[in-house]
Amino acid sequence: MEVRDLRFRYDDGTEALRGVSFSVAAGESVGLIGPNGAGKSTLLLHLNGLLPESHNAPAAVRVDGLPIAPNNLPDIRRRVGLLFQDANDQLFCPTVFEDVAFGPRQLGLSDSDVAQRVADSLAKVGLAGFDRRAPHHLSGGEKRRVCLAGVLACQPSILILDEPTSSLDPKGRRELKELLHQIPLTKLIATHDLELVVELCTRVVILDKGLIVAEGPTVELLSNEPLMLAHGLDRPHILRHTHPH
């Protein structure tokens, strides 16, 4: 996935992205960090073709070499699975089964294939047998994992996560982290949870005020306290107690 000089201005005039360029190689896990309002969520929406690209000609975002264009969107959205920040936005069906089945159905699969994918995805996130439950009866951690199942059911090649651990309790956080660790997909994780970044990502990109201010190996960047503090971040605890040998 490649992003070159991506710019975006919201209708109210806010310049959310002011020329962002970076790339994610296949199989890589990259952390996207930065203060609130840095443009992280806006960037992620772009990667799924959910915001108008009018400001960018030629197309700034390419996925597997495909530029984001109206006739490519179905293909791009199938390749790029996006996990939203608020689980309630993502779980829009009356039952867990329906929700996980939504993507596969949009892909035009047969009923038996859909059922198979739903069963596989729910098993992958450890929620086998939750098919008939209603989303509003689930706990926060369960909701998040159903969302993930819904994304995995589309069999994407790239997983994009917007604040996956926000509003989860420590157990939910740990379970999700282990789950993400086991999923062998290319990942881009936008988060304030720096310990998650240390554990899952080999490389980080720091975004601030719509620009990429730093990019490099996780441990190197996150141990750079002046850099982290300058951009509304912090040096994570787990890095304070390790000694490079």
Add this chain to the structure above:
Amino acid sequence: MQADFLDRHSRLDSPVHRLPAGAKLAAALALVVAAVALPRSQAIWLAALAGPLLAAAAISRVPWGFLARRMLLLEPFVIGVAVLALFAPGGGWAFAFLVARASVCLFAMLLLANTTPFGDLLRVLGRLHVPALLVTTLALMYRYLFVLVDEAQRMKRARTSRTFRPGRSRTWRTSATVIGQLFIRASERAERIYAAMCARGWR
């Protein structure tokens, strides 16, 4: 948050719950049509409709107290309409008939909602070739009603925690603000939901 105030008992297990959703929907609709079509002179047949309904309610094990409370909650609307009949000649009888008829219909719907998960009903509608757009709208409405109620409740709580001097005019004004905010939040959420649907291939 009681996110199940509409159909708290729809997932119980009883012979009535196990009936196919389509059959229940058809029966409930037939019952409502029959009750509505019944001429006033044949009012005694209402009892014949109510009988099986009450029997079904008993078998379904949905608590009577719950059904009674729900009926009480909805009855004012029925009475509000029926009260107009009192002004016509022979109004008392017409009033009683209207209320009885509407109550049978209400009870049928209440029982249907509390013995059949909403998702099953939607699937039946889909099978009956009800337009997909309508079914999707109903599904989204059902799903987000609870989120909206939850959100309203959180906002109300947040407001209450900072209300120190209750006064009626001020309360009205803050209520208006809360309702306005709720509209804005709902519309923003609608946009995010639409994005989430697109992200999984909605066209």
